[in-house]
Amino acid sequence: MTHILALVLALHTTPAARSEQVAVFAGGCFWGVEAVFERVKGVLGVTSGYAGGSATSPSYEQVSSGSTGHAESVQVVYDPTQITYGKLMQIFFSVAHDPTQLNRQGPDHGTQYRSAIFYANDAQKREAEAYVAQLTKAKTFSSPIVTEISPLRAFYAAEDYHQHFYDKNPMYPYIVINDRPKVVALKRQFPELYREPVSTASR
Numbered sequence: 001m002t003h004i005l006a007l008v009l010a011l012h013t014t015p016a017a018r019s020e021q022v023a024v025f026a027g028g029c030f031w032g033v034e035a036v037f038e039r040v041k042g043v044l045g046v047t048s049g050y051a052g053g054s055a056t057s058p059s060y061e062q063v064s065s066g067s068t069g070h071a072e073s074v075q076v077v078y079d080p081t082q083i084t085y086g087k088l089m090q091i092f093f094s095v096a097h098d099p100t101q102l103n104r105q106g107p108d109h110g111t112q113y114r115s116a117i118f119y120a121n122d123a124q125k126r127e128a129e130a131y132v133a134q135l136t137k138a139k140t141f142s143s144p145i146v147t148e149i150s151p152l153r154a155f156y157a158a159e160d161y162h163q164h165f166y167d168k169n170p171m172y173p174y175i176v177i178n179d180r181p182k183v184v185a186l187k188r189q190f191p192e193l194y195r196e197p198v199s200t201a202s203r
Contacts, residue, residue: 006053014032020044021080023088023124024051024152026116027097032179033074035166036096036186039196042083045049047075048165049157051118052148054104057156066110073118075155083193085124089117089131091193093147095185100143106178118152167197 027033030048037046048127050058053069063070076088093099098106099116105113119125128149157163166175166183189195 001187010030016048019079019081020122021078021085023078023121024073024118025088025091025092025096026052026073026118026148027099028072028101028108028113028115029174029178030072030074030151030158030162031165031175032182033092033096034164035179035197036091036182037074037076037088038164038167039090039183039186039194040078040083040091040190041193041195043076043078043088047077047155047157048162049073049075049155051075051152051155052114052116052150056154060159060162063112064110066112069111070156071112071114071116071157072115072158075157085127087130087193089128091186091190092117093131093135095182095189099145099147100141102146110118114148116148116150118155118190120152125151128198144159164197 020105021034025033034048037043050063050068050070051073052071055062055068055070058068058070062068063072078088099115099189101108105115117128119128119199132145132147132149135141166179169175
C-alpha cells in the first residue's frame with residue numbers, strides 16, 4: 001500500500017515557502033493519531049482537540065455525546081521545507097487510521113470518531129480532494145473511502161490530560177491494543193521519517 005500511496009503523491013511534493021503550516025486530521029480517538037504524527041520528522045507540534053462541529057469551546061464529555069458535531073481531531077504544525085502536506089496525508093491514510101470506516105474507528109463508534117480532513121485553505125482542499133480521488137482510482141482500499149473533506153472553521157484544544165496521552169500512559173490497555181500498532185506501522189513503513197518524540201518530562 002505504501003508504494004501505491006507514494007506514486008499518487010507525485011504531483012504534490014513541492015514544499016511551500018513558509019516555514020510553518022498547519023494541518024488538521026480526524027481519525028478516531030485522537031490519542032493514537034497524535035502519537036503517530038508526534039513521531040514524524042518535520043512535525044513541530046501536535047495538539048489533540050475538536051473540530052468540525054458548531055459548539056464553541058466544547059468539553060470532552062460534550063463531544064463524546066455525539067451532539068456537538070465535532071470530531072476528535074489533531075492539529076499538526078509542520079515545517080513544509082522538511083515534510084509536505086501530501087506526505088502527511090500519506091501517513092494519515094496508511095497508518096494513522098482506516099479511512100473506510102464510516103463514523104467509527106476500531107472499538108469507537110459515533111460521528112465524533114469519523115474520518116475527516118479539515119482544510120485550512122483552498123490549496124489544502126484541492127490537494128486532499130485530488131489525493132482521495134487518486135487513491136480511489138488506484139483501488140488502494142478494498143472498500144470505499146469515507147473521509148470527509150471540510151473547511152476548518154475552528155479547532156479547540158482538548159483538555160490537558162488528553163495531550164501526549166500515548167507517551168504518558170504507555171501501558172494503558174486501550175493504547176496497547178489500539179494505538180501501539182499504529183506507531184509500529186509508522187516505524188516499519190516510513191523508517192526515513194520516523195523519529196522518537198520529545199520526552200514527556202520536558203513538556
